[in-house]
Amino acid sequence: MKIIAFMVVLLLTSCKNDKMDKKVVTHKTIPITTSSEKAREHFEKARFLVQNGINGNPVEHYEKAIKLDSSFVRMYNFISMYSQDDSIKKQNHQLAKRYKHLVSKEEQMLVDATEFRLNNPDDIYEAKLFELTELSPSDKYLHHSICFLLFRKNPSLAIKAGKKSVELDKDYGSGYNILGYAYINNNEFDKANEAFDNFIRCEPKNANPYDSKADLMLKLGNYKEALKLKQKAYKLDKSFDWIPEEVVDIKAKIDSLTNK
Template identity: 30%
Template sequence: MKKITLMKQVLLTVLLLGMVTPLIGQDLYLPATTKSKEAKVLYTEAMDAFYDVEFAKLEKLNQKALEADPNFFMGYFLQSFSVDKESRKAALDKMANYSGKMNKGEKVLKQFAVNVKADKKYNAIPEMRQLVKLYPKNIFAKTMLAYNLGGEKETRPEALSILDECAKLNPNVASIHNIKGYLLLSDKEFDKAKVAFDKYIEMAPDKANPYDSKGDYFMAVNAYNEAAKSYKKACEINDEFTMSKTKAKEAKWMMKREKVASEVKVLADQLVADYNSMDMAKYTKHYFRGPEFCFVLNGKTTESYSDFTKSVFDNREKYKEWKVEVLDETIQIPAENIAVVSQVFSYSGTPIEGETWGVKGNFTTVWRNIDGNWKVVEAINTNPLKE
């Protein structure tokens, strides 16, 4: 008797699972028209890869689906997400010119392809709204609408609201929090974005994309070391995540830039301090003595370090005091051994003969690391500054 009861329970469980699976699938995947069972299975697997942002896997699965059914409309739709520009274009052509049997949702997507072909900047919001109207509980339709709405600041609140609806409809879809995180990043809502990305990692800890996304968050808040670690984690989970490898290199470069900028900032401040001390021996030591040296003062160029120092010392003899105050400063690092410092300054000076005067100007210096020492190789001093 117990064996029969147990068997009934197993059969009931299988039956229930069989009933639940199509419902879950209906919520996650747009209905697809095909007579090929193989294409249908591959389509759902490809859509799973889409949700996991595993586009290399998606393309492989989708290619197999199109081989199983060369006239598979939803296969062309998924192909339109290809990283290859020509492949995307070919897919949109197939969709726009499709003449086979289609369901209502596929007809909407065909119209989308027609509109995109006519206008590359076309926003798919109208079609995505139609899809949501056709399939009001479909997570994919809703997230696609949210994604398109999220592109503009004015419609971003609606996008976030839709994503919250999706999370309630199906709390098991981790990628909802991914899209939400990026929309919040766009609004510079960094704390909220962090919560969304952390939730994404919590729900899909074995997937690469959550760590890639968290890396993007770290980059946005200038935490480059943490970003590099997060991108590295993504690569360790999935070595096909080549975008994470590229981003990791960028994060490491940003770390170097910060370090260089910090070093040069100290030297640029010291250069100003030495100038204000009126100790020209200290001041001129910041400049490179080699042939690359160039100093431009109000359009007049001095290409000799000795000529430059002579003019500086001669000028010193004419003044009782002077004062330079940096009002604004930017530091750019185009390469590891190059830094460009641009300063807006105010200058006041009291000559030995004459009245105190003041001016506002700009001082741009190009610093180069030569044998481990940062020196100014080029400088342009412009005053008065025309605003």
């Protein structure tokens, strides 16, 4: 699975004069509060790239979105949720908190959930995000985020969220991907295989589904199938530059088993 390493997002301190009114009603999906429609588009493009493991440049979209709307809470919160760098998480969370009063109740709950997560790194329940699903039950991205946050720490609970995301959209490739890894970590390998097959169905020209299924095949000791899938992924996207080394290792493993 491709995990994108995030670069530092510029620290912007100015607040736009045209503040948005607070939303007081609940929504079936979480609103994206911004003063700029173009900023919203960059947010959605970045989210697609990150969640689908596509080798675009999400940082470019982060920076463009924030340049257009320096009080863009959803963008800051997204970065603080998905970044693998603790300093970037904290920096962007502080910015989200600064402008939290400008956005909807649901978006404020996202920020509160991040605050709890940063202060309680051993938490394995994401109770605040599950509470948010009661207000925004049709938000597939929210269910995906819960699955992403828990697929290592609490795979059985991650599966609950991941299944919901693909029930809402049966063609949600990224939803199947993270669900597949949750199944692997829960030792439900047949279900993981089905999830990755659905990921391939949804995004046959994306390298990531083949790379993900190859990881499952390696886990199961099916090295020949893993080799085919890794080679397929690399053929589709040469930027998956870790694959050639993996291919060498897989071939060596196949040779060692053949020569026993």
